[in-house]
Amino acid sequence: MANVLVFTESTNGKLKKPSREALTIARKLGAGDVVAVASDAAAAEEAGKYGAKKLYVANMGDYLTEPYTAGLAQIAKEVQPAVILFAGTSNGRDLAPRLAARLNAGVASDVDRLEWVDGKLRARRPVYSGKAFATVEVTSTPAIATTRPNAFPAEEAGGGAAEVVNVSVDAGEGKSKLVETKVPEAGELSIAEADIIVSGGRGLKEAANFSYIRDLAHAIGGAVGASRATVDAGWIDHQHQVGQTGRVVSPNVYIAAGVSGAIQHLAGMSSSKHIIAINKDSEAPIFRVADLGVVGDLFQILPALTEEVKKAKAH
Amino acid sequence: MNSVVCISHVPDTESRIKIAAGGQKIDETGLKFIVSPYDEYALEAAVRLKEAKDGDVTVLTFGPDRAQQALRESLSRGATKAMHVKGESGDADSLGIAKVLAAAIRSVPHDLVFFGKQGVGTDNALVGPMVAELLGYPQVNVVTHLEVGDGRLTAHREIESAEEVIETTLPAVITAQKGLNEPRYAKLQGIVAAKKIPIDTKSVADLGLDESDIYKQRVTIVSIDLPAEKTGGRKIDGADANAAAQEIVRYIRDEAKAL
Numbered sequence: 312m313a314n315v316l317v318f319t320e321s322t323n324g325k326l327k328k329p330s331r332e333a334l335t336i337a338r339k340l341g342a343g344d345v346v347a348v349a350s351d352a353a354a355a356e357e358a359g360k361y362g363a364k365k366l367y368v369a370n371m372g373d374y375l376t377e378p379y380t381a382g383l384a385q386i387a388k389e390v391q392p393a394v395i396l397f398a399g400t401s402n403g404r405d406l407a408p409r410l411a412a413r414l415n416a417g418v419a420s421d422v423d424r425l426e427w428v429d430g431k432l433r434a435r436r437p438v439y440s441g442k443a444f445a446t447v448e449v450t451s452t453p454a455i456a457t458t459r460p461n462a463f464p465a466e467e468a469g470g471g472a473a474e475v476v477n478v479s480v481d482a483g484e485g486k487s488k489l490v491e492t493k494v495p496e497a498g499e500l501s502i503a504e505a506d507i508i509v510s511g512g513r514g515l516k517e518a519a520n521f522s523y524i525r526d527l528a529h530a531i532g533g534a535v536g537a538s539r540a541t542v543d544a545g546w547i548d549h550q551h552q553v554g555q556t557g558r559v560v561s562p563n564v565y566i567a568a569g570v571s572g573a574i575q576h577l578a579g580m581s582s583s584k585h586i587i588a589i590n591k592d593s594e595a596p597i598f599r600v601a602d603l604g605v606v607g608d609l610f611q612i613l614p615a616l617t618e619e620v621k622k623a624k625a626h
Numbered sequence: 627m628n629s630v631v632c633i634s635h636v637p638d639t640e641s642r643i644k645i646a647a648g649g650q651k652i653d654e655t656g657l658k659f660i661v662s663p664y665d666e667y668a669l670e671a672a673v674r675l676k677e678a679k680d681g682d683v684t685v686l687t688f689g690p691d692r693a694q695q696a697l698r699e700s701l702s703r704g705a706t707k708a709m710h711v712k713g714e715s716g717d718a719d720s721l722g723i724a725k726v727l728a729a730a731i732r733s734v735p736h737d738l739v740f741f742g743k744q745g746v747g748t749d750n751a752l753v754g755p756m757v758a759e760l761l762g763y764p765q766v767n768v769v770t771h772l773e774v775g776d777g778r779l780t781a782h783r784e785i786e787s788a789e790e791v792i793e794t795t796l797p798a799v800i801t802a803q804k805g806l807n808e809p810r811y812a813k814l815q816g817i818v819a820a821k822k823i824p825i826d827t828k829s830v831a832d833l834g835l836d837e838s839d840i841y842k843q844r845v846t847i848v849s850i851d852l853p854a855e856k857t858g859g860r861k862i863d864g865a866d867a868n869a870a871a872q873e874i875v876r877y878i879r880d881e882a883k884a885l
Contacts, residue, residue, distance in 0.1 A: 550784065611867035
C-alpha cells in the first residue's frame with residue numbers, strides 16, 4: 312500500500328492547526344496510510360489522533376531550509392510516498408518547493424481541495440487571488456501539495472499514538488543559521504491562520520483609529536486585517552494586509568469596517584465563510600460579497616459591537 | 627556585487643480575469659501586463675546593492691515576446707543587463723520554469739539571485755526556492771530586511787506574526803516581500819538609457835535544456851474556472867448602532883457558530 316507523507320509542525324507536542332488540517336485531508340484522500348514527519352517525538356500522540364500510523368522523528372532542530380530538506384528527502388527515500396503534503400505555513404511554503412526540486416516532483420501549492428483520482432493527485436487552487444480557480448493534476452511520483460490554512464477541517468480519527476520511528480539525518484554542514492526570532496507585538500494573531508479577522512479600511516480616516524479594529528479583534532479573539540490603502544498610507548504594518556498583494560485569507564468570520572472593497576481586496580477575502588461588512592456607503596462593492604451588510608457609521612457601530620461581543624463572551 | 631533578478635510579467639492586479647476557449651488558460655486579449663509587484667522590491671534591492679558596491683544587475687525573464695516589456699521597464703529602473711529566454715512559460719510547471727531560470731543564471735556572473743516572494747496571478751510561490759535547490763544555494767524567503775556583507779548576508783524572514791533573522795553565505799537566493807524597500811519610479815533619463823541596452827535573447831534549447839522536461843510535465847492544468855458570482859446577502863440599516871451590533875453578534879453566534 313502506498314503512503315501519504317505529511318510534514319507536521321508542533322509546539323510542546325501540540326500540532327499546529329494547519330498541520331492537523333493537512334493530516335485530516337491526507338487521511339481522507341484514501342491514497343494510502345498516513346505517515347507523518349516531525350522534529351519532536353512529543354507530537355506522536357496528536358499525530359496519531361489525527362490519523363498518522365507512523366511518525367518519523369528526525370533530529371532537525373529549529374527550522375532551517377537546508378537540514379529540513381535533507382531530512383525530508385531521506386525520509387521520502389525510505390517511505391516512498393505517493394503523495395507528500397505540507398500545510399501552507401511559512402515553513403511549509405519554504406520547504407515544499409525545495410524538496411520538490413530535489414525529488415524532481417511537481418507541486419500544487421496553496422490548494423483548497425484535494426482528491427486522489429485514478430492514482431493521481433488532483434487539486435483545486437485559487438489563482439489571481441481567487442478571481443479564478445485552477446484544477447491541476449500532479450503527475451509525478453511523489454506528488455506534492457501545500458494546503459491552504461483554514462480550507463480543510465481538522466477532524467480526529469480516533470486512533471492512538473503514532474508509532475515513532477527515529478531517523479538520524481545527515482544534513483552536512485549548514486550554510487544558514489537562525490540568529491533570532493523577533494516577535495513584534497506580544498500575542499498578536501496572524502491573519503494567515505485566524506478563524507476570525509476584523510479588517511479596517513480607509514473609512515477609519517487615520518492611523519490612530521485602528522484602535523477601533525484592535526479593540527473588537529481583541530474582544531472577539533480575532534486577528535487584525537487591513538486594506539492596501541491603509542498599509543500604503545503607513546497606518547499599519549504590511550503583515551496585516553489582506554488582498555492580492557497581501558495575504559489571501561479564508562477565515563470562518565471576516566468583518567470589514569470602512570473597507571470599500573477594491574477588486575484586489577475582494578479577491579483576497581471573498582472565500583471567507585461568513586462575511587460582515589460595515590460601511591456608510593450603501594453602494595460600496597464590499598456589500599456584493601457580504602453575507603451581512605450594515606450600512607452605517609463604523610465609529611458608532613464598532614464600539615457597540617465590541618461591547619456586545621464582550622457581553623456574549625461573558626455568558 | 628553582481629545580482630540576477632528574475633522577473634515575471636503578469637496581468638495587472640486591477641484586471642478582470644476571463645477564461646480562454648478550451649477552459650485551460652486565461653484570455654489574454656485586452657489584458658494589461660505589468661512587472662509582478664513583488665519583483666519590484668527584488669529589483670530595487672539589487673539596484674541599491676549595485677549603487678553601494680558596484681557590479682551588474684541582470685534582469686531575467688522566461689516568457690513569450692510580450693515579456694520583453696517587463697525587462698525594458700526593469701532596465702529603466704536601474705538594471706544594467708537583461709536576458710530573455712523565449713518560450714511559452716504558461717505551459718511549463720514551476721519546476722520547468724525553475725530549470726530554465728537556473729540554467730540561464732549559471733551563464734551570468736552573480737553573487738545574489740533575487741525573486742519576488744511570488745508571481746502575482748499564478749500565486750504558486752515555488753520558483754525561487756526551486757532555483758535555490760537547483761543551484762545548490764541557501765535561500766531566505768519572504769524577506770523584509772536585507773544586509774549584505776563580505777561573502778555573507780543577514781536577512782529578516784517573515785513568518786506567522788514574527789520575523790526570523792537568518793544569516794547565510796553568498797551566493798544565495800532571496801525572495802522579496804513588500805516592505806523590503808520603497809521601489810523607485812523610472813525617470814525619463816533612465817527610460818531613454820534603457821532603450822540602448824540590448825536584450826540577450828535565448829531559447830530553451832540554447833541553454834542546453836530538453837524542452838520535453840520543461841513543458842507539460844509534473845503538473846498539468848485540467849481546467850480554470852471562475853468562481854460563482856456572489857450576489858450579496860442581507861443588508862441592514864445601522865442607524866441604531868446598538869441594534870446593529872446585536873444583530874451582528876446574533877449572526878456570528880447563530881450562523882457562523884463562532885461565539
